[in-house]
Amino acid sequence: MIILLTGGTGYIGSHTAIELIKLGHDVEIMDNLFNSKIEVLDKIEKIAGEKPKFHKIDLLDKDGMDKMFAEGKYDLVIHFAGLKAVGESVEKPLKYYENNVGGTINLLECTKKYDVKKIVFSSSATVYGDQGVAELTEEMQTGVGITNPYGETKHMIEEILKDVAEADPEFEITILRYFNPVGSHPSGLIGEDPNGIPNNLMPIIMKVSTGEIEKLRIFGDDYDTVDGTGVRDYIHVVDLAKGHVAAIKKMKQGVSIYNLGTGRGASVLEMVAAFEKASGKKLPYEVVGRRAGDLAEIYANPSKAERELGWKAELTIDDAMNDTINYLKHLKNE
Numbered sequence: 532m533i534i535l536l537t538g539g540t541g542y543i544g545s546h547t548a549i550e551l552i553k554l555g556h557d558v559e560i561m562d563n564l565f566n567s568k569i570e571v572l573d574k575i576e577k578i579a580g581e582k583p584k585f586h587k588i589d590l591l592d593k594d595g596m597d598k599m600f601a602e603g604k605y606d607l608v609i610h611f612a613g614l615k616a617v618g619e620s621v622e623k624p625l626k627y628y629e630n631n632v633g634g635t636i637n638l639l640e641c642t643k644k645y646d647v648k649k650i651v652f653s654s655s656a657t658v659y660g661d662q663g664v665a666e667l668t669e670e671m672q673t674g675v676g677i678t679n680p681y682g683e684t685k686h687m688i689e690e691i692l693k694d695v696a697e698a699d700p701e702f703e704i705t706i707l708r709y710f711n712p713v714g715s716h717p718s719g720l721i722g723e724d725p726n727g728i729p730n731n732l733m734p735i736i737m738k739v740s741t742g743e744i745e746k747l748r749i750f751g752d753d754y755d756t757v758d759g760t761g762v763r764d765y766i767h768v769v770d771l772a773k774g775h776v777a778a779i780k781k782m783k784q785g786v787s788i789y790n791l792g793t794g795r796g797a798s799v800l801e802m803v804a805a806f807e808k809a810s811g812k813k814l815p816y817e818v819v820g821r822r823a824g825d826l827a828e829i830y831a832n833p834s835k836a837e838r839e840l841g842w843k844a845e846l847t848i849d850d851a852m853n854d855t856i857n858y859l860k861h862l863k864n865e
């Protein structure tokens with residue numbers, strides 16, 4: 532298949548590109564490089580043996596998008612492109628709604644016009660809001676209790692996709708709700724390398740280990756969890772990438788929704804301990820107050836993806852930590 536990855540030079544897109552190329556798919560990437568680097572293309576080539584054709588286009592550039600679709604012969608689009616900094620989305624909500632929701636509408640107009648009716652969308656566990664239980668399943672009601680505009684954009688896009696599929700039954704749409712992606716490619720060549728100050732736990736741990744951030748601030752140790760710190764479902768990015776490969780093999784008409792997670796939760800202190808074990812070094816941290824909008828504990832029920840897609844996460848947190856240390860070594864030598 533000829534597959535277009537929007538946001539494909541980013542963290543999850545680049546790992547997915549590798550898995551798709553390895554299976555013989557023709558991969559093209561469009562990205563505005565706002566949060567990724569062009570050098571990722573060479574690294575994909577080094578790992579997978581082929582360099583994806585690249586289009587430096589913004590989702591908001593309607594003419595550029597139209598031209599790309601007019602020239603391309605895509606069978607399927609995986610839509611990763613989007614802004615994802617939760618804190619920034621609270622400060623600049625319009626930027627997030629315009630980029631994520633407006634950009635997706637532009638993309639969907641092109642897919643309709645050029646008859647590309649298979650779409651996979653990167654959604655997030657954030658759409659579940661606060662369910663009052665830790666284990667999340669796909670049929671739960673979404674969109675209630677989302678605490679930031681970033682999360683709202685994910686929910687809105689899911690609703691738009693459902694309406695698009697309702698209006699045109701030829702659409703085959705798969706929504707993948709990612710839990711917390713961590714780790715890097717085992718080659719050490721690609722990984723998460725965000726521009727600016729990160730918000731998420733793993734990139735912060737990485738920057739503490741390199742000395743760019745003085746210490747990790749743990750947001751609360753008084754939750755009702757195994758050790759009082761927040762619990763999340765951390766999934767190795769290579770497992771996540773393979774989830775996309777499994778999903779595109781089983782596309783069907785209408786909208787299908789899958790959690791991509793491991794089904795197991797880990798606490799912040801367990802993540803710190805795993806990083807220390809892999810690096811052989813202490814990670815400085817202090818416990819501070821809770822972060823607004825945080826939940827105590829959430830993890831995926833991933834059984835639908837296993838049942839219907841034949842996919843399940845196989846790598847461990849220790850694998851993710853070892854691959855992250857390897858990636859940090861490569862970054863240092865670049």
Ligand code: NAD
Nearest residue numbers: 538541542543562563564565566567589590612613653655
């Ligand atoms: P990323 O920032 O590494 O990749 C996203 C890419 O999209 C970047 O390369 C960026 O330059 C590009 N982009 C953003 N706006 C664009 C626009 N207007 N036009 C063209 N390109 C644009 O992020 P990621 O972690 O790889 O996430 C990929 C997707 O998965 C995002 O939609 C994100 O919201 C979603 N997601 C990520 C996580 C996570 O923790 N990483 C969790 C759940 C969902």
Ligand code: UD1
Nearest residue numbers: 617655657730731732735748749750761762763799824825
């Ligand atoms: C956050 C977002 C969520 C988004 C997801 C992936 C919030 C409230 N939620 O979720 O909308 O979909 O990222 O982008 O921002 N932690 C610390 N110290 C830190 C950073 C994190 O203790 O400096 C803790 C958090 O309290 C949490 C865990 O680490 O318990 C994971 O945090 P994070 O990586 O931000 O992910 P989520 O909270 O799951």
